[in-house]
Amino acid sequence: MNLDKYFHPLSPCSLPIIQSSDTSTDAVVTNSSIESETSFVNASLLNDAMGQEFVIPVDRLLRAEYIKYGPIRLKLPNNSYPQTLFHGKMRAFQANWYISRPWLEYNKYNDSALCFPCRVFGSALNKYDRTFVEDGFRQWPHALEKNRGFDKHSKSENHSMCMEKWTSYLHETPVDVLISEDMKKALSLANKERQSRKDIVYLLIGVVITLAQLNLPFRGHNEGEVSANKGVFKGIVELISRYHPPLMIHLQKGQANPKGYPSYLSPTSQNEMIQYSAEILREDIIENIQIAHFFSICLDTTPDIAKKDQLSIVVRYVNINGEIIESLLDLIEVANCTAVGLVTTIVEVFSKHGLLIESLRGQGYDGCATMAGRYNGVQNLIKVKNPKAYFVHCYAHRLNLVIIDTCKRNVITRNFFGIMQKLYAFIEGSTKRHGLFKDIQMKCYASQGEGKKIGTLKSLSDTRWSSRAEACQVLLENISVLLKVLDSIIYDGKYDSGIASDAFSLSKCIDFQFCLCLVTFTDILKLCNIISKYLQNEDLNISSASLHIESLISTLQGYTTEAYFDQLYLQAEKIAENIGVTYSEPRHRKVPTRLDDSEHHVPIVLTGKERMKEQFFNDVIELIKEALQSRFSHETMPLLKSIECLNPPKAENIQDLRVLASYYIGDFDADLIEYEYKLLAKLIELSNIGKIGIHKLYLYMVKEGIAKLYPNLNILYRLILTLPVTSSACERSFQH
Incomplete structure (x- = not known):
């Protein structure tokens, strides 16, 4: 069961600032820390566009990360930098120039040399050498000449000020970075607490589901701390806590601070856990129905202890493995138990859960006039909306x-x-x-x-x-x-x-x-x-x-x-x-x-x-x-006359197949299905498969991959298996 979406992640801005005892860093400018082969691999975190790694981020936290990574010092194998013709000779940038020049960096996009500290800090001082900051230095023959190129730039006052600023920056961690570190610590502690509470909630949900499966009451008459009988839910939780230290600690925190610490044991929390568990299960059911495409419904109503009518809606479908599944979709209170009122409720439930009434292929109810009435019953009103929603009077009720x-x-x-x-x-x-x-x-x-x-x-x-x-x-x-x-x-x-x-x-x-x-x-x-x-x-x-x-x-x-x-x-x-x-x-x-x-x-x-x-x-x-x-005569359910043509398929029953296909016009290719039927009939005959039942035969077809070979017959088998037989599942939902 995945409940992650019900636990909202914390943002740093929602956390209190935790004062750190360590308010400084020991970072220094050294050859080992700055002269490393830094191609700024993480530049994609700052700018994704090509060449944008030389654009200094505006955001202070990102700017701090940018400065931390230092110059972009690209080293190409065998010094394979682009060559430029100068006075009849080919000249290029050299990787060994990085040595003793921690400030130097190379821009591969315009084949030029830049000064990292001047780029980062020069604009803030309004003093910088445009060549080493924006345009890039490309006069490779003069790069190492005295009082020219690199030598001239490194001795300039602007460069010295930028180097000093860079060194100071690395020695003194910015305030916002310190705050960021404190937030990270706070977030880490909060996430640990969140994970701990999440584990507790998972455990409590397990108790909730177990009690629901066993049809046991949750609450006691008196759930106070001194009560000898706090109810089944709290009793089981306290029993588990004896052998589960994290749960014991959680309960102790809740008892010590009942108003400030959530224990998740209140009636409201229990109801929420029941509701969330039901929502997650319902989401799985709806997803499986949508995969199956076709489904049928069974309905029944009963008054509860408060004398209010409860409507049980059970869906039936065939899953991808060929298994017939009946699942409770909803159990809701209805104020209007007339046929019109029930149909309105059904349509609303379908709309809420994203189910299409056009995909409904069967209805199963008892024989009361409200449900089974030929003209004004629920079954006929739904047939008006979807004629393919075949009605089956519950077999168990009929017997x-x-x-x-x-x-x-x-x-x-x-x-x-x-x-x-x-x-x-x-x-x-x-x-x-x-x-x-x-x-x-x-x-x-x-x-x-x-x-x-x-x-x-x-x-x-x-x-x-x-x-x-x-x-x-x-x-x-x-x-x-x-x-x-x-x-x-x-x-x-x-x-x-x-x-x-x-x-x-x-x-x-x-x-x-x-x-x-x-x-x-x-x-x-x-x-x-x-x-x-x-x-x-x-x-x-x-x-x-x-x-x-x-x-x-x-x-x-x-x-x-x-x-x-x-x-x-x-x-x-x-x-x-x-x-x-x-x-x-x-x-x-x-x-x-x-x-x-x-x-x-x-x-x-x-x-x-x-x-x-x-x-x-x-x-x-x-x-x-x-x-x-x-x-139980075929006259009361004409569809039954033709169903046996699928159990198993026989060439002489092709006319029954046509009659059966007429109930589902548009759901498959009515012409092609006859050819598939003849081929499958021959295959069944050669395989010596007798009359084993429609469902067992379809399971065999799915297991052996035959269903995929005959897509139209596959749909027809699924449609027949989707038809409801009884509304017993609704009766069971009232009992449990």
Whole structure:
């Protein structure tokens, strides 16, 4: 995690001046310090243009650096300086002239000699020899003549004054340079402190992220220094400080100066660290989405503890490795939960994060009218903005609705789950009765060893998808214990008559019919629950989801056999015998015609094995199959008809490919993709790759480099894998 951009670097002007004890330098003008081969390599720091290294900087600090580096004394190999014709002879500058002349420098741009101290200090004294300061000396034959050339210049009064000024300058460090050195020291100390605090913040952010991942609360009720429980965040930080000396020192500084030293432990700091961490993660997510180009969204809303609606926005895309990624993009409060209000919020979020709605290729919501409404729902309003944003009704929600529909449409089933809910409310609605249920379990299971887990009755829920399967399983395992609890309440004088009467009524409801319903739904719901949990995988693709729904329908079709019902009936008989329930053929009561207005109506009490099979078991299986086929048919999602042409590609499925391509006009070359499809189909055939699933096939294509060879097919596979399957990720975001 890179947080550097949140730590602003300090500028020298923002630092206090630290007085230095060393206010002078020992620099002197010597042959070793000035006669060094100085071509002023760092002149580029002052002037980048060619020849500009002879321009003296105006800035005082840069001028000090310029003087520090001294004359520009260029030495060319083999004295290969430019030659000039003088009186029939070629003459040139000589490198040995530098010896004993520390002031001498050479300008390669106009082939001339200059005097460094006169150039630098002469203009300030308004006294200088123009030849050795501006024009440059080029009379090479007279350079060494007495009272001419170098000799004449070195003996001049102006030169002597400039040399003295140069020597004094190097002995006495300028005030602004001293200030600069103090600032450097201050900046160094400040940077060390800054780095130390930065390391502390990194550590604290690690604690923040860990608590967030574990879904743990941050703060305690009383976070004062003397509090025994300061909350999870401060507790963990103090624990780490025992083994991390820098953190211990940091905490001690904060305690010693709570108003002047930032401890980064306040609620505000915690919120900022959470916010910054989220921003950095979100930036990575957005960058990956933009690389993927196409993406889909899943939305869901829920009220928080303050009764304010929170909107969860999850994005789904395929990364460069072919992996399906679902990430939480934003969790925001919404004041307007109408379809128009939600769409407005989505557009604003896209705009804020730099995402284009034109790149949206899928929508995944539950089936409520606000979200899935054909005309005024969110899905249609977004389709108006982008027709390619294909809507998928959440598969997990649809499967849950299948179970709910079945429970409502069959009388026996509806009554069975009604009794189950009353049993839950009766036992778990009282700590005393719950304790009795637990105690009797412990006594009954004591002989079975420690492997038997104490169970708790589960409540039924239309929104928690696995609730019915869990409730049936717990009740099946503890039905004998439950009856003992009811009998204990009925015959124990400690309970009042109302409670005892309720216990008596509930015990009478647990008859053979109830036992048969219990074993039947425990088995069926286990099957459905496996598929439901599979549908909640974030890397699931729509093709695989459809195949699993088809497998569920096929499996339920096999349940209609005589042998399977006999197996369930025998199991119900054993349970009934174990709990002391005997089956008796009751008098069949005819339902009045005025009440018999349901096409799925069956008698309240069944009389006989065959009637139970036909009017209860077979009816339930048919209702589930009918609901599955209705909610998951290709007619409800036409795109599904053509997707299987990619799993795997086959030449005879070219027409399905054309239909599939029609949903994504403009995203790839519709003509060229057919040629790629035929080539890939042949390659898959020769490679003996069977029907391994669209996602696994695409991962294989990416790994082997095949996806790059067929760019249009590559896009189509990514588009299909981008389609959402469920909105489970939104549900998980509310939980965590």
